[in-house]
Amino acid sequence: MDIEAFVNTTSRAWAIPILANLHAGVAARQAPLLVATGASRTAFAQSMEHLITIGLMERNPGYGHPLRPEFRLTPLGVTAAAIANRIQRVTPDEDQDLLRRSWTLPVLTALHRPTHFNDIRRNLRTITDRALSQSLKAMEVRNWVERTVDQAARPPRSLYHAVNTGGLISRVAAAEISFS
Numbered sequence: 001m002d003i004e005a006f007v008n009t010t011s012r013a014w015a016i017p018i019l020a021n022l023h024a025g026v027a028a029r030q031a032p033l034l035v036a037t038g039a040s041r042t043a044f045a046q047s048m049e050h051l052i053t054i055g056l057m058e059r060n061p062g063y064g065h066p067l068r069p070e071f072r073l074t075p076l077g078v079t080a081a082a083i084a085n086r087i088q089r090v091t092p093d094e095d096q097d098l099l100r101r102s103w104t105l106p107v108l109t110a111l112h113r114p115t116h117f118n119d120i121r122r123n124l125r126t127i128t129d130r131a132l133s134q135s136l137k138a139m140e141v142r143n144w145v146e147r148t149v150d151q152a153a154r155p156p157r158s159l160y161h162a163v164n165t166g167g168l169i170s171r172v173a174a175a176e177i178s179f180s
Helices: 003-009 015-023 030-037 041-053 075-089 093-099 104-110 117-123 129-141 164-176
Strands: 057-065 068-073 145-150 157-162
Touching: 003 015, 003 104, 015 030, 015 041, 015 068, 015 075, 030 041, 030 068, 041 057, 068 075, 075 164, 093 104, 104 117, 104 129, 104 164, 117 129, 117 157, 129 145, 157 164
Parallel strands: none
Antiparallel strands: 057 068, 145 157
16 A cells, blocks of 8 residues: 555544454454444444545445445455554544544654654645644644654754554554555
8 A cells, every 4th residue: 555545545534443453354244344443423424425435435335234234355455454553453442532633643654763844744745844744733732743843953853753552563564555
């Protein structure tokens, strides 16, 4: 999976939890997935529609009721679900809200080694300065990212490094996601 597809996948809050739960064996129907993820019906429906639109899931033809459809992962979705499951497994329950934010996972993927702000922005072409700054600050508060100032550089520049849970997630994601 490339970084742009990953950014697109993570742009809906419940996409990663849905994929991770499907990989873990939760039935591919609305009710079991709602219970497993804890998503609201509206947010869940938006995330499912998004996953279908980007080609990671599809309605399972011939199964389910029109009001209670069944879904299945596409071949690309199977790969994405495996990645989502690995990420979900290394993330404590109390940090799942940070994991559901749009830019958390792409930024952590870019932080597989200590990186400057502009280098992260260059790797994540569609991120704005504001979104990147807010994402880094939120992860600093949770101690997922550590910021140091490179005093040797002129002017001094901030250097970001994924640590603790952020470091685990970064290594898992970076092993699977390519920057092209």
